Amino acid sequence: MHTDVLVIGAGPAGLAAAAAAAxxxxxxxxxxxxxxxxxxxxxxxxxxxxxxxxxEKLTGPEYAYRDIEAVRAYGLRxxxxxxxxDLKQSVDGFSLLLxxxxxxxxxxxxxxxxxxxxxxxxxxxxxxIHGDRPAGIYxxxxxxNLINLHGYLPGRKVVIxxxxxxxxxxxxxxxxxxxxxAGVYEIKDEPSGLTRNRVQCLDDYNIPLYxxxxxxxxxxxxRVTGVSxxxxxxxxxxxxxxxxxxxxxxxxxxxxxxxxxxILEPLALEFDAKTGGPVVDQRMMTSVPGLFxxxxxxxxxxxxDYVSESGFNAGRAAANYCQHGGSQGSVEVVSGNxxxxxxxxxxxxxxxxxxxxxxxxxxxxxxxxxxAAGKExxxxxxxxxxPPEMQKIVLQPLSPEVESxxxxxxxxx
Amino acid sequence: MEKRExxxxxxxxxCRVTVSGEGDQLKFTGNQCKQGIEYARQExxxxxxxxxxxxxxxxxxxxxxxxxxxxxxxxxxxxxxxKVIRAVQVEQRLKPGDVILEIIPGTDKAxxxxxxxxxxxxxxxxx
Ligand SMILES: Cc1cc2nc3c(=O)[nH]c(=O)nc-3n(C[C@H](O)[C@H](O)[C@H](O)COP(=O)(O)OP(=O)(O)OC[C@H]3O[C@@H](n4cnc5c(N)ncnc54)[C@H](O)[C@@H]3O)c2cc1C
Ligand code: SF4
Numbered sequence: 385m386h387t388d389v390l391v392i393g394a395g396p397a398g399l400a401a402a403a404a405a406a407x408x409x410x411x412x413x414x415x416x417x418x419x420x421x422x423x424x425x426x427x428x429x430x431x432x433x434x435x436x437x438x439x440e441k442l443t444g445p446e447y448a449y450r451d452i453e454a455v456r457a458y459g460l461r462x463x464x465x466x467x468x469x470d471l472k473q474s475v476d477g478f479s480l481l482l483x484x485x486x487x488x489x490x491x492x493x494x495x496x497x498x499x500x501x502x503x504x505x506x507x508x509x510x511x512x513i514h515g516d517r518p519a520g521i522y523x524x525x526x527x528x529n530l531i532n533l534h535g536y537l538p539g540r541k542v543v544i545x546x547x548x549x550x551x552x553x554x555x556x557x558x559x560x561x562x563x564x565x566a567g568v569y570e571i572k573d574e575p576s577g578l579t580r581n582r583v584q585c586l587d588d589y590n591i592p593l594y595x596x597x598x599x600x601x602x603x604x605x606x607r608v609t610g611v612s613x614x615x616x617x618x619x620x621x622x623x624x625x626x627x628x629x630x631x632x633x634x635x636x637x638x639x640x641x642x643x644x645x646x647i648l649e650p651l652a653l654e655f656d657a658k659t660g661g662p663v664v665d666q667r668m669m670t671s672v673p674g675l676f677x678x679x680x681x682x683x684x685x686x687x688x689d690y691v692s693e694s695g696f697n698a699g700r701a702a703a704n705y706c707q708h709g710g711s712q713g714s715v716e717v718v719s720g721n722x723x724x725x726x727x728x729x730x731x732x733x734x735x736x737x738x739x740x741x742x743x744x745x746x747x748x749x750x751x752x753x754x755x756a757a758g759k760e761x762x763x764x765x766x767x768x769x770x771p772p773e774m775q776k777i778v779l780q781p782l783s784p785e786v787e788s789x790x791x792x793x794x795x796x797x
Numbered sequence: 798m799e800k801r802e803x804x805x806x807x808x809x810x811x812c813r814v815t816v817s818g819e820g821d822q823l824k825f826t827g828n829q830c831k832q833g834i835e836y837a838r839q840e841x842x843x844x845x846x847x848x849x850x851x852x853x854x855x856x857x858x859x860x861x862x863x864x865x866x867x868x869x870x871x872x873x874x875x876x877x878x879x880k881v882i883r884a885v886q887v888e889q890r891l892k893p894g895d896v897i898l899e900i901i902p903g904t905d906k907a908x909x910x911x912x913x914x915x916x917x918x919x920x921x922x923x924x
Binding site: 770 | 803804806808809810811844846847849850851853860861863865872875876879892893911912913
C-alpha cells in the first residue's frame with residue numbers, strides 16, 4: 385500500500401498535520417495505536433485548552449473533537465488500533481511496518497512521514513526513589529487515565545511528588561472524587577507548573593504545596609503505607625534531621641514529560657539534547673529529508689494551541705515535499721543567554737518563522753533579542769518570564785546571506 | 798472578614814494581593830494594577846469555576862462520559878454539585894455540547910457532554 389503522507393499519532397499534532405496535508409493536496413494516512421483519535425486529550429477532561437486558537441477555554445475532548453471533525457470532513461483514511469512497529473528509509477521515501485487486529489502486520493510506503501507520536505512521562509526510575517516497589521505508585525498521567533477513562537480511583541490518601549501541571553490537576557481531580565491529597569511536594573523553590581493550576585487546583589481545595597521538599601523513601605512492602613519527606617538545601621540534597629513520615633496509600637509522580645522518539649531510532653537523525661526531540665526547521669522538517677516532527681514529539685508544549693500550530697506547519701510542508709522535495713533549512717538558531725531552549729533549531733531563509741522558547745529560570749523585566757551577525761532582528765520586552773510558560777515570537781523572512789541567528793534574554797538593569 | 802492572601806492570575810506577574818475590610822469597604826494591597834482589584838474582589842465575594850468531571854454511561858465500550866457545567870458555578874457549591882451529578886447515568890450516545898441536565902439543581906447552569914461517544918473516525922481495512 386502507498387500514500388503521500390503518513391502521519392503517526394492522532395493527537396492534536398497528528399490531526400492538524402493530517403488535515404493540513406490533505407488541504408494541500410496530498411493523499412494522507414493517519415495511524416494511531418489507540419482505539420479512538422484525540423491522543424492524550426481524551427483523558428484531559430479539565431478545561432483550559434484552545435485559549436489562543438479559539439479564544440475559549442475548552443476541555444481536552446472538546447478541543448480534539450473539532451480537529452477530528454475536520455479530519456472527518458476531508459474523508460481521510462484513519463487506522464485506529466494500529467501500531468507502527470518499524471520504519472526505514474526507502475528509495476522514494478519511507479517504508480513502515482504496521483500492525484493491527486484486523487489486518488495483522490503489513491507494510492505501507494509513503495513519500496513523506498510526519499512523526500506526531502507525543503511524549504511520555506518521566507518515572508521514578510529517572511527520579512530515583514529509595515525503598516521497595518510496593519503497589520500504589522503511579523505516574524500522574526496513569527492516574528488520570530484510570531480515573532477519567534476507566535473510573536478507578538487509584539487510592540484514598542495520596543501524596544504527589546512534583547508540582548507539574550498534570551500532578552496539580554490530578555490533586556483536584558482526586559479531591560473531587562473523594563480521595564484525600566496529603567500534599568504536593570516540590571524539590572525546587574517554585575512550582576514547576578502554571579500559576580493558574582496552582583491557584584485553581586491546589587489553593588481552591590486547600591491542598592498544601594511544600595516547596596524545597598522532596599520524597600526520600602517509600603514505605604510499605606505490598607502496598608504503599610507512607611512516604612518519608614525531607615526539606616532540601618540549596619544543593620537539592622535532603623537536610624539531615626528534617627525527615628518526617630506522611631502516611632498514604634498512593635504516591636503520584638508528576639516530575640515532567642519527555643518527547644518519545646524511540647520509533648525514529650533506525651533513521652539516525654539529529655536530536656537536540658536540550659529538548660529531547662529532533663532538530664527541526666520552521667517547516668518542522670528534521671535532518672532526514674521528508675521526515676517531519678511536530679507536537680510533543682518535538683518538544684514538550686504547555687499549550688495545545690502551539691501543538692496544533694506545529695502540526696499544521698508539518699502537514700503543509702509534508703504535502704509540499706511530496707511535490708517539490710527539499711531538505712532542512714541550514715540557518716542555525718543559537719539559543720543564548722538565559723534560555724532553556726529554542727525551537728526550531730534551524731531556519732529556511734526567505735520565509736517567516738515562529739520561534740518558541742523557554743527561559744531557564746524565572747526572571748523579571750527582560751528583553752528578548754534576536755540578532756544575526758551583530759544586527760538586531762527582533763526585540764520584545766517581558767515583565768516576567770517563567771520556564772513553565774513557553775513564549776512565541778515571529779521572525780520576518782531572513783535574507784540569504786544570514787548563516788545563524790542568536791536569540792537570548794537580556795536582563796534590564 | 799479576616800485578611801486573605803490571593804494570587805492574581807490575570808497576567809504573568811502573579812501578584813500576591815492581600816484583601817482586608819468588610820462589605821463594600823474592602824481594601825486591596827499588593828496588586829500592581831486595577832485588574833488585580835477586580836479579580837480579588839470577585840474571588841473574595843463570589844468565586845466561580847467551571848466544573849469538569851465524568852459520569853457513568855450504559856455503554857461498556859465508553860464507560861465514562863466527560864462532562865462540564867455550561868458556564869461557571871459557585872466554587873463553594875462544587876462538592877454539592879458533584880453529589881447530584883454522580884447519580885446521573887447516560888443512556889444515549891452523546892456528542893460535545895449535548896445537554897444532560899437542563900438545570901443542575903442548586904444552580905442556574907446546564908450540565909453538558911464534552912466528548913463524542915459515537916464511533917471514532919472509522920477504521921478502513923487496508924492491504
Ligand atoms: C499524561 C499527560 C497529560 C497531559 N495533560 C495535559 C494537560 O492537562 N494540559 C495540557 O495543556 N497539556 C497536557 N499534556 C501535554 C499534551 O500532551 C499536549 O498538550 C498535547 O496533547 C500533545 O499532543 P500531541 O499530538 O503531540 O501528542 P499526544 O496527544 O500524546 O498524541 C500522540 C499519539 O500518538 C500515538 N502513538 C505514539 N506512538 C505510536 C506508535 N508507535 N504507533 C501508533 N501510534 C502511536 C499515541 O497513541 C497518541 O494517540 C499532557 C501530556 C501527558 C503525557
Ligand atoms: S494585579 Fe495586575 S499586574 Fe498584578 S498579576 Fe494581576 S493583572 Fe498582573
